Amino acid sequence: MKCQAIMNIMEQLAPRRLAEDWDNPGLLVGSPKQDVGKLLVCLDVTEEVVMEAVYNHCDMIISHHPVIFKGMKKLRTDLYQGRLFQKLLINNIAVFSAHTNLDAAVGGVNDVLARAAGLERIRAFDSDSSRPMEETVGRIGYLPEPMTIDEFAAKLKAGLGAEYVRVVRAGDKIIRKVALCSGAGADFISRAAFLGADCYITGDVKYHDAQLARENEIHVIDGGHFPTEFPVVKVLAELISAKAEEAGERLEIICDTASRDVFEVI
Ligand SMILES: [Zn+2]
Incomplete structure:
Protein backbone atom coordinates (compact mmCIF):
# COMPACT_ATOMS: atom_id res chain seq x y z
CA MET A 1 0.00 0.00 0.00
CA LYS A 2 1.33 3.45 -0.82
CA CYS A 3 1.87 5.91 2.01
CA GLN A 4 -0.33 8.35 0.06
CA ALA A 5 -3.26 5.90 0.24
CA ILE A 6 -2.89 5.77 4.03
CA MET A 7 -2.73 9.57 4.11
CA ASN A 8 -6.02 9.59 2.18
CA ILE A 9 -7.59 7.27 4.75
CA MET A 10 -6.39 9.57 7.54
CA GLU A 11 -7.92 12.55 5.74
CA ASP A 23 -0.98 22.69 14.97
CA ASN A 24 1.32 20.69 12.67
CA PRO A 25 -0.51 17.58 11.44
CA GLY A 26 0.15 15.55 8.28
CA LEU A 27 3.05 13.58 6.84
CA LEU A 28 6.05 14.86 8.79
CA VAL A 29 8.71 12.28 7.86
CA GLY A 30 9.05 10.22 4.68
CA SER A 31 7.45 10.35 1.28
CA PRO A 32 3.87 9.82 0.07
CA LYS A 33 5.38 7.56 -2.62
CA GLN A 34 6.90 4.99 -0.29
CA ASP A 35 5.40 1.52 0.14
CA VAL A 36 3.88 0.58 3.48
CA GLY A 37 3.23 -3.04 4.42
CA LYS A 38 3.10 -2.58 8.16
CA LEU A 39 1.97 0.33 10.26
CA LEU A 40 2.31 1.19 13.95
CA VAL A 41 -0.24 3.47 15.69
CA CYS A 42 0.84 5.40 18.80
CA LEU A 43 0.28 8.53 20.86
CA ASP A 44 3.88 9.81 20.91
CA VAL A 45 6.87 9.06 18.69
CA THR A 46 9.40 8.33 21.43
CA GLU A 47 12.65 6.41 21.07
CA GLU A 48 10.93 3.33 22.58
CA VAL A 49 8.16 3.55 20.00
CA VAL A 50 10.63 3.92 17.12
CA MET A 51 12.53 0.87 18.41
CA GLU A 52 9.24 -1.04 18.55
CA ALA A 53 8.51 -0.01 14.95
CA VAL A 54 12.00 -1.08 13.84
CA TYR A 55 11.79 -4.40 15.70
CA ASN A 56 8.41 -5.15 14.09
CA HIS A 57 9.56 -4.09 10.58
CA CYS A 58 7.04 -1.27 10.32
CA ASP A 59 7.28 1.14 7.37
CA MET A 60 5.14 3.87 8.86
CA ILE A 61 4.05 5.30 12.21
CA ILE A 62 0.80 7.17 12.78
CA SER A 63 0.96 9.27 15.93
CA HIS A 64 -1.45 11.60 17.69
CA HIS A 65 1.16 14.10 18.89
CA PRO A 66 3.14 15.59 15.96
CA VAL A 67 6.71 14.29 15.83
CA ILE A 68 7.75 17.76 14.63
CA PHE A 69 5.84 20.48 16.44
CA LYS A 70 7.98 23.53 17.01
CA GLY A 71 10.65 24.69 14.58
CA MET A 72 13.69 22.43 14.53
CA LYS A 73 17.02 24.25 14.41
CA LYS A 74 19.41 21.31 14.38
CA LEU A 75 19.53 17.57 13.77
CA ARG A 76 22.36 16.54 16.09
CA THR A 77 22.49 12.79 16.39
CA ASP A 78 24.12 12.96 19.82
CA LEU A 79 20.88 14.50 21.14
CA TYR A 80 17.48 12.83 21.63
CA GLN A 81 15.54 14.40 18.76
CA GLY A 82 18.32 13.99 16.20
CA ARG A 83 18.82 10.37 17.20
CA LEU A 84 15.09 9.76 16.79
CA PHE A 85 15.02 11.14 13.24
CA GLN A 86 18.24 9.29 12.39
CA LYS A 87 16.60 5.99 13.40
CA LEU A 88 13.45 6.81 11.42
CA LEU A 89 15.36 7.72 8.27
CA ILE A 90 17.87 4.84 8.43
CA ASN A 91 14.97 2.42 8.75
CA ASN A 92 12.89 4.20 6.11
CA ILE A 93 9.95 4.75 8.47
CA ALA A 94 7.46 7.47 7.54
CA VAL A 95 5.58 9.39 10.25
CA PHE A 96 2.12 10.87 9.89
CA SER A 97 0.50 12.76 12.77
CA ALA A 98 -3.16 13.63 13.35
CA HIS A 99 -3.41 15.88 16.39
CA THR A 100 -6.19 18.44 17.00
CA ASN A 101 -7.92 17.19 13.84
CA LEU A 102 -8.17 13.75 15.48
CA ASP A 103 -9.35 15.39 18.72
CA ALA A 104 -12.26 17.03 16.90
CA ALA A 105 -13.05 14.26 14.40
CA VAL A 106 -16.19 12.18 14.76
CA GLY A 107 -15.03 8.93 16.37
CA GLY A 108 -11.72 10.58 17.36
CA VAL A 109 -9.97 11.09 20.69
CA ASN A 110 -12.83 12.87 22.45
CA ASP A 111 -15.57 10.53 21.24
CA VAL A 112 -13.47 7.60 22.43
CA LEU A 113 -13.02 9.31 25.82
CA ALA A 114 -16.76 10.05 26.05
CA ARG A 115 -17.53 6.39 25.43
CA ALA A 116 -14.93 5.29 28.00
CA ALA A 117 -16.69 7.59 30.49
CA GLY A 118 -19.98 5.83 29.72
CA LEU A 119 -21.73 8.94 28.40
CA GLU A 120 -24.91 8.92 26.37
CA ARG A 121 -26.39 11.51 24.01
CA ILE A 122 -22.86 12.73 23.23
CA ARG A 123 -22.53 15.95 21.25
CA ALA A 124 -19.78 18.46 20.50
CA PHE A 125 -19.05 20.99 23.21
CA ASP A 126 -18.78 24.47 21.74
CA SER A 127 -15.46 25.47 23.26
CA ASP A 128 -14.69 27.61 20.22
CA SER A 129 -17.57 29.76 18.96
CA SER A 130 -15.76 30.63 15.71
CA ARG A 131 -16.35 27.12 14.37
CA PRO A 132 -19.37 25.03 13.49
CA MET A 133 -20.29 22.99 16.56
CA GLU A 134 -19.60 19.59 15.05
CA GLU A 135 -15.99 20.60 14.37
CA THR A 136 -14.97 21.50 17.90
CA VAL A 137 -12.79 19.44 20.15
CA GLY A 138 -14.70 18.75 23.39
CA ARG A 139 -17.77 16.64 24.05
CA ILE A 140 -20.73 16.89 26.39
CA GLY A 141 -23.20 14.16 27.33
CA TYR A 142 -25.22 12.50 30.05
CA LEU A 143 -24.71 9.61 32.44
CA PRO A 144 -27.27 6.79 32.09
CA GLU A 145 -28.02 7.33 35.78
CA PRO A 146 -26.98 10.04 38.27
CA MET A 147 -23.82 9.34 40.28
CA THR A 148 -21.77 10.82 43.07
CA ILE A 149 -18.31 12.14 42.21
CA ASP A 150 -16.76 9.14 44.01
CA GLU A 151 -18.79 6.66 41.97
CA PHE A 152 -18.12 8.43 38.69
CA ALA A 153 -14.38 8.88 39.33
CA ALA A 154 -14.05 5.15 40.07
CA LYS A 155 -16.01 4.28 36.93
CA LEU A 156 -13.89 6.57 34.75
CA LYS A 157 -10.65 5.24 36.22
CA ALA A 158 -11.74 1.70 35.34
CA GLY A 159 -12.96 2.79 31.89
CA LEU A 160 -9.59 4.37 31.09
CA GLY A 161 -7.57 1.58 32.66
CA ALA A 162 -5.77 4.36 34.55
CA GLU A 163 -3.73 3.77 37.67
CA TYR A 164 -5.26 6.84 39.30
CA VAL A 165 -7.35 9.94 38.61
CA ARG A 166 -7.22 13.26 40.49
CA VAL A 167 -10.49 14.72 41.68
CA VAL A 168 -11.49 18.31 42.37
CA ARG A 169 -14.62 18.02 44.45
CA ALA A 170 -17.27 20.73 44.15
CA GLY A 171 -19.33 19.81 47.21
CA ASP A 172 -21.62 16.79 47.05
CA LYS A 173 -23.35 17.74 43.82
CA ILE A 174 -24.78 14.70 41.98
CA ILE A 175 -23.49 14.20 38.43
CA ARG A 176 -25.86 13.92 35.49
CA LYS A 177 -24.30 16.02 32.74
CA VAL A 178 -20.57 15.67 31.90
CA ALA A 179 -18.30 17.71 29.62
CA LEU A 180 -14.83 16.63 28.59
CA CYS A 181 -11.73 17.49 26.60
CA SER A 182 -8.88 14.99 26.29
CA GLY A 183 -5.26 15.93 26.98
CA ALA A 184 -4.69 19.49 28.19
CA GLY A 185 -8.20 20.97 28.30
CA ALA A 186 -8.28 22.87 31.59
CA ASP A 187 -8.96 26.13 29.72
CA PHE A 188 -12.57 25.07 29.19
CA ILE A 189 -13.54 24.54 32.84
CA SER A 190 -15.63 27.74 33.04
CA ARG A 191 -17.24 27.01 29.68
CA ALA A 192 -18.21 23.51 30.84
CA ALA A 193 -19.76 24.99 33.99
CA PHE A 194 -21.62 27.60 31.93
CA LEU A 195 -23.06 24.82 29.74
CA GLY A 196 -24.51 23.19 32.85
CA ALA A 197 -22.08 20.27 33.19
CA ASP A 198 -21.86 18.87 36.73
CA CYS A 199 -18.45 17.39 36.04
CA TYR A 200 -15.61 18.08 33.62
CA ILE A 201 -13.03 15.51 32.55
CA THR A 202 -9.62 16.50 31.21
CA GLY A 203 -5.88 16.14 31.90
CA ASP A 204 -3.04 18.46 32.99
CA VAL A 205 -5.12 20.40 35.55
CA LYS A 206 -3.11 22.97 37.53
CA TYR A 207 -3.75 24.27 41.04
CA HIS A 208 -5.45 27.49 39.95
CA ASP A 209 -7.59 25.61 37.39
CA ALA A 210 -8.79 23.43 40.24
CA GLN A 211 -9.63 26.48 42.35
CA LEU A 212 -11.57 27.94 39.43
CA ALA A 213 -13.58 24.72 39.14
CA ARG A 214 -14.59 24.94 42.79
CA GLU A 215 -15.57 28.58 42.35
CA ASN A 216 -17.74 27.53 39.40
CA GLU A 217 -19.25 24.65 41.39
CA ILE A 218 -18.21 22.00 38.88
CA HIS A 219 -16.45 18.75 39.77
CA VAL A 220 -13.28 18.10 37.78
CA ILE A 221 -11.65 14.75 37.16
CA ASP A 222 -8.07 14.99 35.92
CA GLY A 223 -7.65 11.64 34.22
CA GLY A 224 -4.13 12.54 33.06
CA HIS A 225 -2.98 13.57 29.60
CA PHE A 226 -1.82 10.09 28.59
CA PRO A 227 -4.75 8.04 29.99
CA THR A 228 -7.41 10.35 28.49
CA GLU A 229 -5.84 10.04 25.03
CA PHE A 230 -4.24 6.60 24.82
CA PRO A 231 -7.53 4.70 24.26
CA VAL A 232 -7.76 6.27 20.79
CA VAL A 233 -4.72 4.27 19.62
CA LYS A 234 -6.58 0.95 19.47
CA VAL A 235 -9.72 2.54 17.99
CA LEU A 236 -7.74 4.39 15.30
CA ALA A 237 -5.87 1.19 14.38
CA GLU A 238 -9.22 -0.57 13.89
CA LEU A 239 -10.63 2.29 11.81
CA ILE A 240 -7.58 2.38 9.50
CA SER A 241 -7.65 -1.39 9.18
CA ALA A 242 -11.34 -1.36 8.18
CA LYS A 243 -10.75 1.40 5.58
CA ALA A 244 -7.74 -0.43 4.09
CA GLU A 245 -9.76 -3.62 3.84
CA GLU A 246 -12.63 -1.71 2.23
CA ALA A 247 -10.15 -0.47 -0.39
CA GLY A 248 -8.89 -4.03 -0.95
CA GLU A 249 -5.41 -3.12 0.29
CA ARG A 250 -3.10 -5.37 2.30
CA LEU A 251 -1.90 -3.61 5.40
CA GLU A 252 -0.75 -5.00 8.72
CA ILE A 253 -1.36 -2.72 11.72
CA ILE A 254 0.00 -2.93 15.26
CA CYS A 255 -0.60 -0.72 18.30
CA ASP A 256 2.13 0.78 20.43
CA THR A 257 2.73 -1.34 23.52
CA ALA A 258 6.00 0.38 24.52
CA SER A 259 4.48 3.60 25.88
CA ARG A 260 3.53 4.25 29.47
CA ASP A 261 2.31 7.40 31.19
CA VAL A 262 5.30 9.55 32.15
CA PHE A 263 3.74 10.12 35.58
CA GLU A 264 3.55 7.50 38.26
CA VAL A 265 2.30 7.60 41.81
CA ILE A 266 4.65 6.39 44.52
ZN1 LIG B 1 -2.37 15.32 23.78
Whole structure:
Protein backbone atom coordinates (compact mmCIF):
# COMPACT_ATOMS: atom_id res chain seq x y z
CA MET A 1 0.00 0.00 0.00
CA LYS A 2 1.33 3.45 -0.82
CA CYS A 3 1.87 5.91 2.01
CA GLN A 4 -0.33 8.35 0.06
CA ALA A 5 -3.26 5.90 0.24
CA ILE A 6 -2.89 5.77 4.03
CA MET A 7 -2.73 9.57 4.11
CA ASN A 8 -6.02 9.59 2.18
CA ILE A 9 -7.59 7.27 4.75
CA MET A 10 -6.39 9.57 7.54
CA GLU A 11 -7.92 12.55 5.74
CA GLN A 12 -11.28 10.76 5.83
CA LEU A 13 -10.93 9.83 9.52
CA ALA A 14 -9.46 13.14 10.74
CA PRO A 15 -9.83 15.86 8.09
CA ARG A 16 -6.96 18.32 8.18
CA ARG A 17 -9.32 21.31 8.12
CA LEU A 18 -10.38 20.37 11.68
CA ALA A 19 -6.87 21.09 13.00
CA GLU A 20 -6.12 24.25 14.98
CA ASP A 21 -4.03 26.94 13.22
CA TRP A 22 -1.05 26.41 15.55
CA ASP A 23 -0.98 22.69 14.97
CA ASN A 24 1.32 20.69 12.67
CA PRO A 25 -0.51 17.58 11.44
CA GLY A 26 0.15 15.55 8.28
CA LEU A 27 3.05 13.58 6.84
CA LEU A 28 6.05 14.86 8.79
CA VAL A 29 8.71 12.28 7.86
CA GLY A 30 9.05 10.22 4.68
CA SER A 31 7.45 10.35 1.28
CA PRO A 32 3.87 9.82 0.07
CA LYS A 33 5.38 7.56 -2.62
CA GLN A 34 6.90 4.99 -0.29
CA ASP A 35 5.40 1.52 0.14
CA VAL A 36 3.88 0.58 3.48
CA GLY A 37 3.23 -3.04 4.42
CA LYS A 38 3.10 -2.58 8.16
CA LEU A 39 1.97 0.33 10.26
CA LEU A 40 2.31 1.19 13.95
CA VAL A 41 -0.24 3.47 15.69
CA CYS A 42 0.84 5.40 18.80
CA LEU A 43 0.28 8.53 20.86
CA ASP A 44 3.88 9.81 20.91
CA VAL A 45 6.87 9.06 18.69
CA THR A 46 9.40 8.33 21.43
CA GLU A 47 12.65 6.41 21.07
CA GLU A 48 10.93 3.33 22.58
CA VAL A 49 8.16 3.55 20.00
CA VAL A 50 10.63 3.92 17.12
CA MET A 51 12.53 0.87 18.41
CA GLU A 52 9.24 -1.04 18.55
CA ALA A 53 8.51 -0.01 14.95
CA VAL A 54 12.00 -1.08 13.84
CA TYR A 55 11.79 -4.40 15.70
CA ASN A 56 8.41 -5.15 14.09
CA HIS A 57 9.56 -4.09 10.58
CA CYS A 58 7.04 -1.27 10.32
CA ASP A 59 7.28 1.14 7.37
CA MET A 60 5.14 3.87 8.86
CA ILE A 61 4.05 5.30 12.21
CA ILE A 62 0.80 7.17 12.78
CA SER A 63 0.96 9.27 15.93
CA HIS A 64 -1.45 11.60 17.69
CA HIS A 65 1.16 14.10 18.89
CA PRO A 66 3.14 15.59 15.96
CA VAL A 67 6.71 14.29 15.83
CA ILE A 68 7.75 17.76 14.63
CA PHE A 69 5.84 20.48 16.44
CA LYS A 70 7.98 23.53 17.01
CA GLY A 71 10.65 24.69 14.58
CA MET A 72 13.69 22.43 14.53
CA LYS A 73 17.02 24.25 14.41
CA LYS A 74 19.41 21.31 14.38
CA LEU A 75 19.53 17.57 13.77
CA ARG A 76 22.36 16.54 16.09
CA THR A 77 22.49 12.79 16.39
CA ASP A 78 24.12 12.96 19.82
CA LEU A 79 20.88 14.50 21.14
CA TYR A 80 17.48 12.83 21.63
CA GLN A 81 15.54 14.40 18.76
CA GLY A 82 18.32 13.99 16.20
CA ARG A 83 18.82 10.37 17.20
CA LEU A 84 15.09 9.76 16.79
CA PHE A 85 15.02 11.14 13.24
CA GLN A 86 18.24 9.29 12.39
CA LYS A 87 16.60 5.99 13.40
CA LEU A 88 13.45 6.81 11.42
CA LEU A 89 15.36 7.72 8.27
CA ILE A 90 17.87 4.84 8.43
CA ASN A 91 14.97 2.42 8.75
CA ASN A 92 12.89 4.20 6.11
CA ILE A 93 9.95 4.75 8.47
CA ALA A 94 7.46 7.47 7.54
CA VAL A 95 5.58 9.39 10.25
CA PHE A 96 2.12 10.87 9.89
CA SER A 97 0.50 12.76 12.77
CA ALA A 98 -3.16 13.63 13.35
CA HIS A 99 -3.41 15.88 16.39
CA THR A 100 -6.19 18.44 17.00
CA ASN A 101 -7.92 17.19 13.84
CA LEU A 102 -8.17 13.75 15.48
CA ASP A 103 -9.35 15.39 18.72
CA ALA A 104 -12.26 17.03 16.90
CA ALA A 105 -13.05 14.26 14.40
CA VAL A 106 -16.19 12.18 14.76
CA GLY A 107 -15.03 8.93 16.37
CA GLY A 108 -11.72 10.58 17.36
CA VAL A 109 -9.97 11.09 20.69
CA ASN A 110 -12.83 12.87 22.45
CA ASP A 111 -15.57 10.53 21.24
CA VAL A 112 -13.47 7.60 22.43
CA LEU A 113 -13.02 9.31 25.82
CA ALA A 114 -16.76 10.05 26.05
CA ARG A 115 -17.53 6.39 25.43
CA ALA A 116 -14.93 5.29 28.00
CA ALA A 117 -16.69 7.59 30.49
CA GLY A 118 -19.98 5.83 29.72
CA LEU A 119 -21.73 8.94 28.40
CA GLU A 120 -24.91 8.92 26.37
CA ARG A 121 -26.39 11.51 24.01
CA ILE A 122 -22.86 12.73 23.23
CA ARG A 123 -22.53 15.95 21.25
CA ALA A 124 -19.78 18.46 20.50
CA PHE A 125 -19.05 20.99 23.21
CA ASP A 126 -18.78 24.47 21.74
CA SER A 127 -15.46 25.47 23.26
CA ASP A 128 -14.69 27.61 20.22
CA SER A 129 -17.57 29.76 18.96
CA SER A 130 -15.76 30.63 15.71
CA ARG A 131 -16.35 27.12 14.37
CA PRO A 132 -19.37 25.03 13.49
CA MET A 133 -20.29 22.99 16.56
CA GLU A 134 -19.60 19.59 15.05
CA GLU A 135 -15.99 20.60 14.37
CA THR A 136 -14.97 21.50 17.90
CA VAL A 137 -12.79 19.44 20.15
CA GLY A 138 -14.70 18.75 23.39
CA ARG A 139 -17.77 16.64 24.05
CA ILE A 140 -20.73 16.89 26.39
CA GLY A 141 -23.20 14.16 27.33
CA TYR A 142 -25.22 12.50 30.05
CA LEU A 143 -24.71 9.61 32.44
CA PRO A 144 -27.27 6.79 32.09
CA GLU A 145 -28.02 7.33 35.78
CA PRO A 146 -26.98 10.04 38.27
CA MET A 147 -23.82 9.34 40.28
CA THR A 148 -21.77 10.82 43.07
CA ILE A 149 -18.31 12.14 42.21
CA ASP A 150 -16.76 9.14 44.01
CA GLU A 151 -18.79 6.66 41.97
CA PHE A 152 -18.12 8.43 38.69
CA ALA A 153 -14.38 8.88 39.33
CA ALA A 154 -14.05 5.15 40.07
CA LYS A 155 -16.01 4.28 36.93
CA LEU A 156 -13.89 6.57 34.75
CA LYS A 157 -10.65 5.24 36.22
CA ALA A 158 -11.74 1.70 35.34
CA GLY A 159 -12.96 2.79 31.89
CA LEU A 160 -9.59 4.37 31.09
CA GLY A 161 -7.57 1.58 32.66
CA ALA A 162 -5.77 4.36 34.55
CA GLU A 163 -3.73 3.77 37.67
CA TYR A 164 -5.26 6.84 39.30
CA VAL A 165 -7.35 9.94 38.61
CA ARG A 166 -7.22 13.26 40.49
CA VAL A 167 -10.49 14.72 41.68
CA VAL A 168 -11.49 18.31 42.37
CA ARG A 169 -14.62 18.02 44.45
CA ALA A 170 -17.27 20.73 44.15
CA GLY A 171 -19.33 19.81 47.21
CA ASP A 172 -21.62 16.79 47.05
CA LYS A 173 -23.35 17.74 43.82
CA ILE A 174 -24.78 14.70 41.98
CA ILE A 175 -23.49 14.20 38.43
CA ARG A 176 -25.86 13.92 35.49
CA LYS A 177 -24.30 16.02 32.74
CA VAL A 178 -20.57 15.67 31.90
CA ALA A 179 -18.30 17.71 29.62
CA LEU A 180 -14.83 16.63 28.59
CA CYS A 181 -11.73 17.49 26.60
CA SER A 182 -8.88 14.99 26.29
CA GLY A 183 -5.26 15.93 26.98
CA ALA A 184 -4.69 19.49 28.19
CA GLY A 185 -8.20 20.97 28.30
CA ALA A 186 -8.28 22.87 31.59
CA ASP A 187 -8.96 26.13 29.72
CA PHE A 188 -12.57 25.07 29.19
CA ILE A 189 -13.54 24.54 32.84
CA SER A 190 -15.63 27.74 33.04
CA ARG A 191 -17.24 27.01 29.68
CA ALA A 192 -18.21 23.51 30.84
CA ALA A 193 -19.76 24.99 33.99
CA PHE A 194 -21.62 27.60 31.93
CA LEU A 195 -23.06 24.82 29.74
CA GLY A 196 -24.51 23.19 32.85
CA ALA A 197 -22.08 20.27 33.19
CA ASP A 198 -21.86 18.87 36.73
CA CYS A 199 -18.45 17.39 36.04
CA TYR A 200 -15.61 18.08 33.62
CA ILE A 201 -13.03 15.51 32.55
CA THR A 202 -9.62 16.50 31.21
CA GLY A 203 -5.88 16.14 31.90
CA ASP A 204 -3.04 18.46 32.99
CA VAL A 205 -5.12 20.40 35.55
CA LYS A 206 -3.11 22.97 37.53
CA TYR A 207 -3.75 24.27 41.04
CA HIS A 208 -5.45 27.49 39.95
CA ASP A 209 -7.59 25.61 37.39
CA ALA A 210 -8.79 23.43 40.24
CA GLN A 211 -9.63 26.48 42.35
CA LEU A 212 -11.57 27.94 39.43
CA ALA A 213 -13.58 24.72 39.14
CA ARG A 214 -14.59 24.94 42.79
CA GLU A 215 -15.57 28.58 42.35
CA ASN A 216 -17.74 27.53 39.40
CA GLU A 217 -19.25 24.65 41.39
CA ILE A 218 -18.21 22.00 38.88
CA HIS A 219 -16.45 18.75 39.77
CA VAL A 220 -13.28 18.10 37.78
CA ILE A 221 -11.65 14.75 37.16
CA ASP A 222 -8.07 14.99 35.92
CA GLY A 223 -7.65 11.64 34.22
CA GLY A 224 -4.13 12.54 33.06
CA HIS A 225 -2.98 13.57 29.60
CA PHE A 226 -1.82 10.09 28.59
CA PRO A 227 -4.75 8.04 29.99
CA THR A 228 -7.41 10.35 28.49
CA GLU A 229 -5.84 10.04 25.03
CA PHE A 230 -4.24 6.60 24.82
CA PRO A 231 -7.53 4.70 24.26
CA VAL A 232 -7.76 6.27 20.79
CA VAL A 233 -4.72 4.27 19.62
CA LYS A 234 -6.58 0.95 19.47
CA VAL A 235 -9.72 2.54 17.99
CA LEU A 236 -7.74 4.39 15.30
CA ALA A 237 -5.87 1.19 14.38
CA GLU A 238 -9.22 -0.57 13.89
CA LEU A 239 -10.63 2.29 11.81
CA ILE A 240 -7.58 2.38 9.50
CA SER A 241 -7.65 -1.39 9.18
CA ALA A 242 -11.34 -1.36 8.18
CA LYS A 243 -10.75 1.40 5.58
CA ALA A 244 -7.74 -0.43 4.09
CA GLU A 245 -9.76 -3.62 3.84
CA GLU A 246 -12.63 -1.71 2.23
CA ALA A 247 -10.15 -0.47 -0.39
CA GLY A 248 -8.89 -4.03 -0.95
CA GLU A 249 -5.41 -3.12 0.29
CA ARG A 250 -3.10 -5.37 2.30
CA LEU A 251 -1.90 -3.61 5.40
CA GLU A 252 -0.75 -5.00 8.72
CA ILE A 253 -1.36 -2.72 11.72
CA ILE A 254 0.00 -2.93 15.26
CA CYS A 255 -0.60 -0.72 18.30
CA ASP A 256 2.13 0.78 20.43
CA THR A 257 2.73 -1.34 23.52
CA ALA A 258 6.00 0.38 24.52
CA SER A 259 4.48 3.60 25.88
CA ARG A 260 3.53 4.25 29.47
CA ASP A 261 2.31 7.40 31.19
CA VAL A 262 5.30 9.55 32.15
CA PHE A 263 3.74 10.12 35.58
CA GLU A 264 3.55 7.50 38.26
CA VAL A 265 2.30 7.60 41.81
CA ILE A 266 4.65 6.39 44.52
ZN1 LIG B 1 -2.37 15.32 23.78
